[in-house]
Amino acid sequence: METFLTLLTRRLVARRPDLLRRLGTVVHVPIAIVPEDLPHAFLLSLDAIDSRVTLCGKDEIGDAQAVIRAPLLVLLGLLDGTYDGDAMFFSRDLRIEGKTEYVLALRNTLEEADLTPGEFLGLGAPAAGWINDIGSRVLAQARCLASAGAERRDKLSGRHS
Amino acid sequence: MTAASERRMELVCPAGTPATLRAAADAGADAIYCGFADETNARNFPGLNFSPEELSVSVAYAHERGAKVLVAINTFAQAGNTGLWKQAVDNAAACGADAIIAADIAVLDHAADKHPDVRLHLSVQAAANTPEAIGFYTETFGVRRVVLPRVFSVPEIAALNREIDVETEVFVFGGLCVMTEGRCSLSSYATGKSPNLTGVCSPPDHVDYAEDRAGRMKARLGGFTIDCFERGEPAGYPTLCKGRFSALGHTGYLFEDPVSLNAFELLEELAKAGVTALKIEGRQRGKAYIASVVSAFRKAVDGLSGGADASASIAALKALSEGGQQTTGSYRKTWR
Numbered sequence: 001m002e003t004f005l006t007l008l009t010r011r012l013v014a015r016r017p018d019l020l021r022r023l024g025t026v027v028h029v030p031i032a033i034v035p036e037d038l039p040h041a042f043l044l045s046l047d048a049i050d051s052r053v054t055l056c057g058k059d060e061i062g063d064a065q066a067v068i069r070a071p072l073l074v075l076l077g078l079l080d081g082t083y084d085g086d087a088m089f090f091s092r093d094l095r096i097e098g099k100t101e102y103v104l105a106l107r108n109t110l111e112e113a114d115l116t117p118g119e120f121l122g123l124g125a126p127a128a129g130w131i132n133d134i135g136s137r138v139l140a141q142a143r144c145l146a147s148a149g150a151e152r153r154d155k156l157s158g159r160h161s
Numbered sequence: 162m163t164a165a166s167e168r169r170m171e172l173v174c175p176a177g178t179p180a181t182l183r184a185a186a187d188a189g190a191d192a193i194y195c196g197f198a199d200e201t202n203a204r205n206f207p208g209l210n211f212s213p214e215e216l217s218v219s220v221a222y223a224h225e226r227g228a229k230v231l232v233a234i235n236t237f238a239q240a241g242n243t244g245l246w247k248q249a250v251d252n253a254a255a256c257g258a259d260a261i262i263a264a265d266i267a268v269l270d271h272a273a274d275k276h277p278d279v280r281l282h283l284s285v286q287a288a289a290n291t292p293e294a295i296g297f298y299t300e301t302f303g304v305r306r307v308v309l310p311r312v313f314s315v316p317e318i319a320a321l322n323r324e325i326d327v328e329t330e331v332f333v334f335g336g337l338c339v340m341t342e343g344r345c346s347l348s349s350y351a352t353g354k355s356p357n358l359t360g361v362c363s364p365p366d367h368v369d370y371a372e373d374r375a376g377r378m379k380a381r382l383g384g385f386t387i388d389c390f391e392r393g394e395p396a397g398y399p400t401l402c403k404g405r406f407s408a409l410g411h412t413g414y415l416f417e418d419p420v421s422l423n424a425f426e427l428l429e430e431l432a433k434a435g436v437t438a439l440k441i442e443g444r445q446r447g448k449a450y451i452a453s454v455v456s457a458f459r460k461a462v463d464g465l466s467g468g469a470d471a472s473a474s475i476a477a478l479k480a481l482s483e484g485g486q487q488t489t490g491s492y493r494k495t496w497r
Protein backbone atom coordinates (compact mmCIF):
# COMPACT_ATOMS: atom_id res chain seq x y z
CA MET A 1 0.00 0.00 0.00
CA GLU A 2 2.75 2.48 1.05
CA THR A 3 4.80 1.66 -2.04
CA PHE A 4 1.79 2.00 -4.32
CA LEU A 5 0.70 5.38 -2.87
CA THR A 6 4.28 6.65 -2.88
CA LEU A 7 4.71 5.64 -6.52
CA LEU A 8 1.47 7.33 -7.59
CA THR A 9 2.33 10.49 -5.63
CA ARG A 10 5.80 10.67 -7.22
CA ARG A 11 4.29 10.26 -10.67
CA LEU A 12 1.73 12.98 -9.97
CA VAL A 13 4.43 15.39 -8.79
CA ALA A 14 6.56 14.61 -11.88
CA ARG A 15 3.55 15.24 -14.18
CA ARG A 16 2.51 18.45 -12.43
CA PRO A 17 5.60 20.51 -11.44
CA ASP A 18 3.21 23.47 -10.98
CA LEU A 19 1.88 21.77 -7.84
CA LEU A 20 5.28 21.86 -6.12
CA ARG A 21 5.64 25.55 -6.96
CA ARG A 22 2.22 26.12 -5.40
CA LEU A 23 3.17 24.16 -2.27
CA GLY A 24 6.06 26.56 -1.60
CA THR A 25 7.58 25.94 1.81
CA VAL A 26 5.60 22.74 2.41
CA VAL A 27 8.00 20.81 0.20
CA HIS A 28 9.82 18.25 2.43
CA VAL A 29 7.56 18.98 5.41
CA PRO A 30 5.91 15.86 6.84
CA ILE A 31 2.15 16.30 7.28
CA ALA A 32 -0.04 13.72 8.99
CA ILE A 33 -3.44 12.91 7.53
CA VAL A 34 -5.53 11.05 10.06
CA PRO A 35 -8.77 9.39 8.91
CA GLU A 36 -10.64 9.30 12.22
CA ASP A 37 -12.51 6.12 11.38
CA LEU A 38 -9.45 4.09 10.34
CA PRO A 39 -6.87 2.58 12.68
CA HIS A 40 -3.92 4.15 10.80
CA ALA A 41 -2.63 7.55 9.76
CA PHE A 42 -0.78 8.64 6.60
CA LEU A 43 2.43 10.64 6.80
CA LEU A 44 2.82 12.65 3.61
CA SER A 45 6.02 14.34 2.50
CA LEU A 46 6.15 15.99 -0.92
CA ASP A 47 9.30 16.64 -2.84
CA ALA A 48 10.43 16.96 -6.49
CA ILE A 49 12.05 13.50 -6.53
CA ASP A 50 11.52 11.91 -3.14
CA SER A 51 7.82 12.23 -2.24
CA ARG A 52 6.67 9.66 0.31
CA VAL A 53 3.46 8.34 1.77
CA THR A 54 4.03 6.35 4.96
CA LEU A 55 1.41 4.38 6.82
CA CYS A 56 1.74 4.60 10.59
CA GLY A 57 -0.15 4.24 13.83
CA LYS A 58 -2.14 7.25 14.98
CA ASP A 59 0.23 7.65 17.94
CA GLU A 60 3.31 7.58 15.68
CA ILE A 61 2.88 10.93 13.93
CA GLY A 62 5.41 12.73 16.10
CA ASP A 63 7.45 14.04 13.13
CA ALA A 64 4.49 15.73 11.50
CA GLN A 65 4.60 19.54 11.38
CA ALA A 66 0.85 19.68 10.86
CA VAL A 67 -1.99 17.24 11.42
CA ILE A 68 -5.26 17.05 9.49
CA ARG A 69 -8.03 14.93 11.05
CA ALA A 70 -11.40 14.07 9.54
CA PRO A 71 -13.55 11.05 8.75
CA LEU A 72 -12.27 9.18 5.66
CA LEU A 73 -15.21 10.22 3.46
CA VAL A 74 -14.61 13.88 4.30
CA LEU A 75 -10.90 13.53 3.45
CA LEU A 76 -11.73 11.89 0.12
CA GLY A 77 -14.33 14.59 -0.60
CA LEU A 78 -11.71 17.26 0.07
CA LEU A 79 -9.27 15.52 -2.27
CA ASP A 80 -11.65 15.39 -5.22
CA GLY A 81 -13.24 18.81 -4.56
CA THR A 82 -16.68 17.58 -3.45
CA TYR A 83 -16.31 19.35 -0.11
CA ASP A 84 -15.01 22.81 0.71
CA GLY A 85 -12.19 22.80 3.30
CA ASP A 86 -13.34 25.95 5.11
CA ALA A 87 -16.93 24.68 5.36
CA MET A 88 -15.68 21.38 6.83
CA PHE A 89 -13.57 23.37 9.29
CA PHE A 90 -16.52 25.59 10.31
CA SER A 91 -18.68 22.50 10.92
CA ARG A 92 -15.81 20.91 12.90
CA ASP A 93 -15.76 17.84 10.64
CA LEU A 94 -12.18 18.79 9.74
CA ARG A 95 -9.72 19.48 12.54
CA ILE A 96 -6.21 20.83 12.19
CA GLU A 97 -3.24 21.08 14.51
CA GLY A 98 0.31 22.32 14.13
CA LYS A 99 1.46 24.76 11.49
CA THR A 100 -1.66 26.22 9.90
CA GLU A 101 0.30 27.68 6.96
CA TYR A 102 1.33 24.17 5.85
CA VAL A 103 -2.23 22.90 6.04
CA LEU A 104 -3.46 25.85 3.97
CA ALA A 105 -0.73 25.46 1.35
CA LEU A 106 -1.47 21.74 1.02
CA ARG A 107 -5.23 22.31 0.91
CA ASN A 108 -4.93 25.00 -1.79
CA THR A 109 -2.51 22.87 -3.82
CA LEU A 110 -4.87 19.90 -3.68
CA GLU A 111 -7.69 22.16 -4.87
CA GLU A 112 -5.61 23.04 -7.89
CA ALA A 113 -4.54 19.42 -8.44
CA ASP A 114 -8.17 18.43 -9.26
CA LEU A 115 -7.33 15.08 -7.70
CA THR A 116 -9.85 12.75 -9.23
CA PRO A 117 -9.00 9.02 -9.11
CA GLY A 118 -8.15 9.17 -12.83
CA GLU A 119 -5.72 12.08 -12.31
CA PHE A 120 -4.09 10.37 -9.30
CA LEU A 121 -3.65 7.14 -11.23
CA GLY A 122 -2.25 9.12 -14.18
CA LEU A 123 -4.82 7.76 -16.63
CA GLY A 124 -5.64 9.40 -19.93
CA ALA A 125 -9.13 9.74 -21.43
CA PRO A 126 -11.35 7.74 -21.78
CA ALA A 127 -10.08 5.45 -18.96
CA ALA A 128 -9.84 8.42 -16.57
CA GLY A 129 -13.47 9.42 -17.24
CA TRP A 130 -14.59 5.86 -16.73
CA ILE A 131 -12.72 5.46 -13.40
CA ASN A 132 -13.85 8.90 -12.19
CA ASP A 133 -17.42 8.03 -12.97
CA ILE A 134 -17.28 4.77 -11.01
CA GLY A 135 -15.33 6.47 -8.19
CA SER A 136 -17.82 9.30 -7.79
CA ARG A 137 -20.80 6.90 -7.84
CA VAL A 138 -19.21 4.69 -5.16
CA LEU A 139 -18.34 7.71 -3.02
CA ALA A 140 -21.81 9.23 -3.41
CA GLN A 141 -23.33 5.92 -2.32
CA ALA A 142 -20.95 5.71 0.66
CA ARG A 143 -21.83 9.30 1.69
CA CYS A 144 -25.54 8.49 1.52
CA LEU A 145 -25.04 5.44 3.71
CA ALA A 146 -22.87 7.39 6.16
CA SER A 147 -25.36 10.25 6.51
CA ALA A 148 -28.28 7.81 6.89
CA GLY A 149 -26.29 6.04 9.64
CA ALA A 150 -25.54 9.36 11.36
CA GLU A 151 -29.22 10.36 11.24
CA ARG A 152 -30.19 7.01 12.74
CA ARG A 153 -27.62 7.45 15.51
CA ASP A 154 -28.88 11.02 16.22
CA LYS A 155 -32.46 9.76 16.45
CA LEU A 156 -31.48 6.95 18.79
CA SER A 157 -29.44 9.19 21.06
CA GLY A 158 -32.34 11.71 21.01
CA ARG A 159 -34.70 8.96 22.18
CA HIS A 160 -32.40 7.92 25.00
CA SER A 161 -31.46 11.37 26.26
CA MET B 162 -30.86 55.05 -12.11
CA THR B 163 -33.86 53.80 -14.02
CA ALA B 164 -31.62 52.38 -16.72
CA ALA B 165 -29.41 50.73 -14.08
CA SER B 166 -32.34 49.08 -12.29
CA GLU B 167 -33.56 47.64 -15.59
CA ARG B 168 -30.13 46.35 -16.55
CA ARG B 169 -29.21 42.83 -15.45
CA MET B 170 -26.71 43.08 -12.61
CA GLU B 171 -23.29 41.53 -13.26
CA LEU B 172 -22.23 38.58 -11.09
CA VAL B 173 -18.60 38.96 -9.99
CA CYS B 174 -17.12 35.77 -8.55
CA PRO B 175 -13.90 34.87 -6.73
CA ALA B 176 -11.08 32.54 -7.79
CA GLY B 177 -7.97 31.66 -5.79
CA THR B 178 -6.58 29.09 -8.23
CA PRO B 179 -6.94 28.32 -11.96
CA ALA B 180 -9.16 25.34 -11.00
CA THR B 181 -11.59 27.55 -9.04
CA LEU B 182 -11.57 30.10 -11.87
CA ARG B 183 -12.70 27.36 -14.25
CA ALA B 184 -15.37 26.31 -11.74
CA ALA B 185 -16.64 29.93 -11.53
CA ALA B 186 -16.72 30.34 -15.32
CA ASP B 187 -18.51 27.01 -15.75
CA ALA B 188 -21.07 27.93 -13.08
CA GLY B 189 -22.09 31.11 -14.92
CA ALA B 190 -19.98 33.97 -13.55
CA ASP B 191 -20.14 37.18 -15.60
CA ALA B 192 -16.77 38.22 -14.23
CA ILE B 193 -14.12 36.54 -12.09
CA TYR B 194 -11.65 38.33 -9.85
CA CYS B 195 -8.29 36.91 -8.84
CA GLY B 196 -4.76 38.04 -8.03
CA PHE B 197 -1.07 37.27 -8.20
CA ALA B 198 0.79 35.15 -5.63
CA ASP B 199 2.51 38.04 -3.87
CA GLU B 200 2.02 41.05 -1.61
CA THR B 201 0.15 43.01 -4.27
CA ASN B 202 -2.93 40.95 -3.51
CA ALA B 203 -5.09 41.25 -0.38
CA ARG B 204 -5.55 37.45 -0.35
CA ASN B 205 -1.86 36.56 -0.18
CA PHE B 206 -2.24 33.11 1.41
CA PRO B 207 0.04 30.06 0.96
CA GLY B 208 -0.82 27.87 -2.02
CA LEU B 209 -3.25 30.43 -3.41
CA ASN B 210 -3.28 32.73 -6.44
CA PHE B 211 -1.88 32.92 -9.95
CA SER B 212 1.45 33.19 -11.73
CA PRO B 213 1.36 35.43 -14.84
CA GLU B 214 1.44 32.27 -17.01
CA GLU B 215 -1.51 30.74 -15.15
CA LEU B 216 -3.39 34.03 -15.46
CA SER B 217 -2.91 34.14 -19.25
CA VAL B 218 -4.29 30.64 -19.70
CA SER B 219 -7.15 31.35 -17.27
CA VAL B 220 -8.12 34.60 -19.04
CA ALA B 221 -8.40 32.65 -22.30
CA TYR B 222 -10.58 30.02 -20.57
CA ALA B 223 -12.87 32.66 -19.06
CA HIS B 224 -13.16 34.66 -22.29
CA GLU B 225 -14.14 31.52 -24.22
CA ARG B 226 -17.07 31.19 -21.80
CA GLY B 227 -18.04 34.85 -21.98
CA ALA B 228 -16.66 35.79 -18.54
CA LYS B 229 -14.37 38.75 -17.84
CA VAL B 230 -11.31 38.54 -15.60
CA LEU B 231 -10.61 41.30 -13.08
CA VAL B 232 -7.21 41.31 -11.39
CA ALA B 233 -7.01 42.53 -7.80
CA ILE B 234 -3.77 44.45 -7.16
CA ASN B 235 -5.34 45.91 -4.09
CA THR B 236 -2.82 46.23 -1.29
CA PHE B 237 -1.01 49.49 -0.60
CA ALA B 238 2.38 49.85 -2.30
CA GLN B 239 5.36 50.36 -0.03
CA ALA B 240 6.80 53.86 -0.04
CA GLY B 241 9.93 53.93 -2.18
CA ASN B 242 9.30 50.38 -3.41
CA THR B 243 6.41 50.45 -5.85
CA GLY B 244 8.14 48.25 -8.46
CA LEU B 245 6.35 45.02 -7.51
CA TRP B 246 2.91 46.70 -7.76
CA LYS B 247 3.69 48.39 -11.10
CA GLN B 248 5.00 45.09 -12.48
CA ALA B 249 1.79 43.37 -11.37
CA VAL B 250 -0.27 45.97 -13.27
CA ASP B 251 1.87 45.47 -16.38
CA ASN B 252 1.56 41.67 -16.05
CA ALA B 253 -2.23 41.84 -15.65
CA ALA B 254 -2.52 44.00 -18.77
CA ALA B 255 -0.21 41.68 -20.73
CA CYS B 256 -2.30 38.66 -19.68
CA GLY B 257 -5.42 40.23 -21.19
CA ALA B 258 -7.19 41.18 -17.94
CA ASP B 259 -10.44 43.09 -18.50
CA ALA B 260 -9.96 45.29 -15.46
CA ILE B 261 -7.57 46.00 -12.61
CA ILE B 262 -8.96 46.37 -9.09
CA ALA B 263 -6.74 48.73 -7.11
CA ALA B 264 -6.82 50.95 -4.05
CA ASP B 265 -3.40 52.57 -3.88
CA ILE B 266 -2.92 55.92 -5.60
CA ALA B 267 0.49 54.95 -7.06
CA VAL B 268 -0.99 51.76 -8.51
CA LEU B 269 -4.03 53.56 -9.93
CA ASP B 270 -1.79 56.26 -11.39
CA HIS B 271 0.51 53.72 -13.07
CA ALA B 272 -2.42 51.76 -14.51
CA ALA B 273 -4.20 54.90 -15.78
CA ASP B 274 -1.00 56.24 -17.29
CA LYS B 275 0.48 53.07 -18.87
CA HIS B 276 -2.63 51.03 -19.64
CA PRO B 277 -5.44 53.44 -20.42
CA ASP B 278 -7.36 50.72 -22.29
CA VAL B 279 -7.70 48.47 -19.23
CA ARG B 280 -10.71 49.34 -17.05
CA LEU B 281 -9.93 50.48 -13.52
CA HIS B 282 -12.12 49.41 -10.61
CA LEU B 283 -11.63 50.98 -7.20
CA SER B 284 -11.06 48.24 -4.63
CA VAL B 285 -13.11 48.03 -1.47
CA GLN B 286 -9.74 48.51 0.24
CA ALA B 287 -9.82 52.20 -0.77
CA ALA B 288 -12.89 52.57 1.50
CA ALA B 289 -14.31 55.30 -0.75
CA ASN B 290 -17.68 56.03 0.84
CA THR B 291 -18.49 59.63 -0.02
CA PRO B 292 -19.33 61.27 -3.37
CA GLU B 293 -16.26 63.48 -2.88
CA ALA B 294 -13.85 60.55 -2.39
CA ILE B 295 -15.37 58.63 -5.30
CA GLY B 296 -15.28 61.79 -7.47
CA PHE B 297 -11.57 62.15 -6.76
CA TYR B 298 -10.82 58.63 -8.04
CA THR B 299 -13.04 58.89 -11.11
CA GLU B 300 -11.80 62.32 -12.14
CA THR B 301 -8.12 61.69 -11.41
CA PHE B 302 -7.69 58.12 -12.67
CA GLY B 303 -10.75 57.47 -14.82
CA VAL B 304 -12.03 54.76 -12.43
CA ARG B 305 -15.08 53.11 -14.03
CA ARG B 306 -16.42 51.15 -11.06
CA VAL B 307 -16.29 51.49 -7.28
CA VAL B 308 -16.53 48.48 -4.97
CA LEU B 309 -18.42 49.86 -1.99
CA PRO B 310 -17.27 49.23 1.60
CA ARG B 311 -19.57 46.95 3.57
CA VAL B 312 -20.82 49.76 5.80
CA PHE B 313 -23.84 51.04 3.85
CA SER B 314 -27.55 50.33 4.15
CA VAL B 315 -29.49 49.87 0.90
CA PRO B 316 -31.10 53.36 1.09
CA GLU B 317 -27.63 54.84 1.64
CA ILE B 318 -26.38 53.03 -1.50
CA ALA B 319 -29.34 54.41 -3.48
CA ALA B 320 -28.61 57.94 -2.22
CA LEU B 321 -24.92 57.59 -3.06
CA ASN B 322 -25.69 56.30 -6.55
CA ARG B 323 -27.83 59.37 -7.19
CA GLU B 324 -24.84 61.58 -6.46
CA ILE B 325 -22.14 59.79 -8.43
CA ASP B 326 -21.65 58.99 -12.09
CA VAL B 327 -19.78 55.68 -11.89
CA GLU B 328 -20.75 52.00 -11.63
CA THR B 329 -21.05 50.53 -8.14
CA GLU B 330 -20.35 46.95 -7.04
CA VAL B 331 -21.49 45.53 -3.70
CA PHE B 332 -20.78 42.33 -1.78
CA VAL B 333 -23.73 39.94 -1.58
CA PHE B 334 -22.28 36.74 -0.16
CA GLY B 335 -19.38 35.43 1.89
CA GLY B 336 -17.05 36.34 4.73
CA LEU B 337 -17.46 39.75 6.29
CA CYS B 338 -14.81 42.30 7.04
CA VAL B 339 -16.76 44.26 9.60
CA MET B 340 -14.54 47.35 9.63
CA THR B 341 -14.23 49.87 6.86
CA GLU B 342 -11.78 48.00 4.69
CA GLY B 343 -8.28 49.31 4.28
CA ARG B 344 -8.45 50.93 7.70
CA CYS B 345 -8.39 47.92 10.01
CA SER B 346 -5.19 47.32 11.95
CA LEU B 347 -6.37 44.55 14.27
CA SER B 348 -4.28 41.92 12.49
CA SER B 349 -1.22 44.20 12.62
CA TYR B 350 -1.52 44.55 16.39
CA ALA B 351 -1.47 40.80 16.90
CA THR B 352 0.90 39.67 14.15
CA GLY B 353 2.64 42.62 12.51
CA LYS B 354 0.94 41.75 9.22
CA SER B 355 -2.28 43.15 7.76
CA PRO B 356 -4.41 42.84 4.62
CA ASN B 357 -3.56 46.44 3.77
CA LEU B 358 0.20 46.07 3.44
CA THR B 359 1.09 42.37 3.26
CA GLY B 360 -2.18 41.05 1.89
CA VAL B 361 -3.14 38.88 4.84
CA CYS B 362 -5.49 39.32 7.74
CA SER B 363 -4.58 36.78 10.42
CA PRO B 364 -1.63 35.29 8.50
CA PRO B 365 -1.69 31.48 8.85
CA ASP B 366 1.88 31.35 10.17
CA HIS B 367 0.55 33.21 13.24
CA VAL B 368 -2.51 31.00 13.68
CA ASP B 369 -2.72 27.78 15.63
CA TYR B 370 -5.45 25.51 16.90
CA ALA B 371 -5.33 23.14 19.84
CA GLU B 372 -8.02 20.76 20.97
CA ASP B 373 -8.22 19.41 24.51
CA ARG B 374 -9.52 16.00 25.59
CA ALA B 375 -13.05 17.35 25.94
CA GLY B 376 -13.03 18.38 22.26
CA ARG B 377 -12.79 22.10 23.09
CA MET B 378 -10.81 23.91 20.37
CA LYS B 379 -8.72 26.96 21.22
CA ALA B 380 -7.94 29.32 18.30
CA ARG B 381 -4.89 31.48 18.77
CA LEU B 382 -3.58 34.38 16.74
CA GLY B 383 -0.04 35.62 17.34
CA GLY B 384 -0.05 33.70 20.62
CA PHE B 385 -3.28 35.35 21.87
CA THR B 386 -6.27 33.09 22.44
CA ILE B 387 -9.06 34.71 20.44
CA ASP B 388 -11.77 32.07 20.74
CA CYS B 389 -12.57 28.74 22.29
CA PHE B 390 -15.18 26.50 20.65
CA GLU B 391 -16.95 23.76 22.57
CA ARG B 392 -17.08 20.25 21.03
CA GLY B 393 -19.31 20.39 17.94
CA GLU B 394 -19.83 24.17 18.14
CA PRO B 395 -19.49 25.73 14.65
CA ALA B 396 -16.19 27.58 14.22
CA GLY B 397 -15.19 30.72 12.32
CA TYR B 398 -12.10 32.32 10.81
CA PRO B 399 -9.33 33.23 13.24
CA THR B 400 -9.75 37.00 12.80
CA LEU B 401 -9.59 39.36 15.75
CA CYS B 402 -12.80 41.13 14.71
CA LYS B 403 -14.62 37.87 15.40
CA GLY B 404 -12.77 37.06 18.61
CA ARG B 405 -14.75 36.06 21.70
CA PHE B 406 -13.45 37.50 24.94
CA SER B 407 -14.22 37.36 28.63
CA ALA B 408 -14.15 40.43 30.84
CA LEU B 409 -15.86 41.39 34.09
CA GLY B 410 -17.66 38.07 34.21
CA HIS B 411 -19.11 38.34 30.69
CA THR B 412 -18.07 36.37 27.61
CA GLY B 413 -19.05 37.54 24.16
CA TYR B 414 -18.07 38.69 20.71
CA LEU B 415 -16.68 42.20 20.87
CA PHE B 416 -17.29 43.27 17.26
CA GLU B 417 -19.07 40.51 15.32
CA ASP B 418 -20.11 36.84 15.62
CA PRO B 419 -18.60 34.31 13.21
CA VAL B 420 -21.17 34.84 10.46
CA SER B 421 -21.30 35.25 6.67
CA LEU B 422 -23.10 37.78 4.51
CA ASN B 423 -26.06 36.64 2.43
CA ALA B 424 -27.96 39.45 0.69
CA PHE B 425 -30.07 37.22 -1.56
CA GLU B 426 -33.33 38.67 -0.26
CA LEU B 427 -32.11 42.20 -1.06
CA LEU B 428 -31.15 41.68 -4.71
CA GLU B 429 -34.19 43.44 -6.08
CA GLU B 430 -33.69 46.41 -3.76
CA LEU B 431 -30.02 46.58 -4.73
CA ALA B 432 -30.99 46.64 -8.42
CA LYS B 433 -33.43 49.49 -7.70
CA ALA B 434 -30.68 51.28 -5.76
CA GLY B 435 -28.72 51.43 -9.02
CA VAL B 436 -26.08 48.80 -8.26
CA THR B 437 -24.25 47.51 -11.38
CA ALA B 438 -22.48 44.43 -10.03
CA LEU B 439 -22.83 41.89 -7.24
CA LYS B 440 -19.72 40.46 -5.68
CA ILE B 441 -19.24 37.10 -4.03
CA GLU B 442 -16.44 36.88 -1.46
CA GLY B 443 -14.17 33.82 -1.10
CA ARG B 444 -10.95 33.67 -3.07
CA GLN B 445 -9.62 31.38 -0.31
CA ARG B 446 -12.45 28.87 -0.83
CA GLY B 447 -12.49 25.60 -2.78
CA LYS B 448 -14.22 24.49 -5.97
CA ALA B 449 -17.19 23.08 -4.05
CA TYR B 450 -17.96 26.53 -2.54
CA ILE B 451 -17.39 28.37 -5.82
CA ALA B 452 -19.56 26.01 -7.89
CA SER B 453 -22.46 26.05 -5.37
CA VAL B 454 -22.44 29.77 -4.57
CA VAL B 455 -21.94 30.97 -8.14
CA SER B 456 -24.64 28.73 -9.60
CA ALA B 457 -27.11 29.67 -6.82
CA PHE B 458 -26.53 33.40 -7.35
CA ARG B 459 -26.60 32.94 -11.14
CA LYS B 460 -30.09 31.52 -10.67
CA ALA B 461 -30.98 34.33 -8.25
CA VAL B 462 -29.89 37.10 -10.62
CA ASP B 463 -31.64 35.44 -13.57
CA GLY B 464 -34.69 35.02 -11.33
CA LEU B 465 -34.99 38.83 -11.11
CA SER B 466 -35.78 38.92 -14.82
CA GLY B 467 -38.22 36.02 -14.82
CA GLY B 468 -35.95 32.99 -14.33
CA ALA B 469 -36.58 30.07 -11.97
CA ASP B 470 -36.87 30.60 -8.20
CA ALA B 471 -33.46 30.33 -6.52
CA SER B 472 -34.60 30.12 -2.88
CA ALA B 473 -33.78 26.42 -2.42
CA SER B 474 -30.29 26.73 -3.94
CA ILE B 475 -29.60 29.80 -1.82
CA ALA B 476 -30.86 28.10 1.36
CA ALA B 477 -28.39 25.25 0.77
CA LEU B 478 -25.50 27.73 1.01
CA LYS B 479 -25.93 28.07 4.79
CA ALA B 480 -23.82 24.94 5.24
CA LEU B 481 -20.90 26.77 3.58
CA SER B 482 -21.12 29.85 5.79
CA GLU B 483 -18.72 30.84 8.53
CA GLY B 484 -20.04 29.71 11.91
CA GLY B 485 -22.98 28.15 10.03
CA GLN B 486 -24.76 31.53 10.31
CA GLN B 487 -25.80 34.25 7.86
CA THR B 488 -26.63 37.95 8.07
CA THR B 489 -27.68 40.79 5.78
CA GLY B 490 -24.92 42.83 7.47
CA SER B 491 -25.11 46.60 7.19
CA TYR B 492 -27.63 46.47 4.33
CA ARG B 493 -30.34 46.19 6.98
CA LYS B 494 -28.52 48.17 9.54
CA THR B 495 -29.92 48.62 13.01
CA TRP B 496 -26.79 50.39 14.28
CA ARG B 497 -24.83 53.38 13.12
Ligand code: SF4
Binds near residue numbers: 338340
Ligand atom coordinates in the same frame (compact mmCIF):
# COMPACT_ATOMS: atom_id res chain seq x y z
S1 SF4 C 1 -9.63 41.79 11.54
FE1 SF4 C 1 -11.68 41.55 10.64
S2 SF4 C 1 -12.31 43.63 10.05
FE2 SF4 C 1 -10.08 43.64 10.35
S3 SF4 C 1 -9.22 43.25 8.30
FE3 SF4 C 1 -9.40 41.27 9.36
S4 SF4 C 1 -11.39 40.45 8.72
FE4 SF4 C 1 -11.40 42.65 8.26
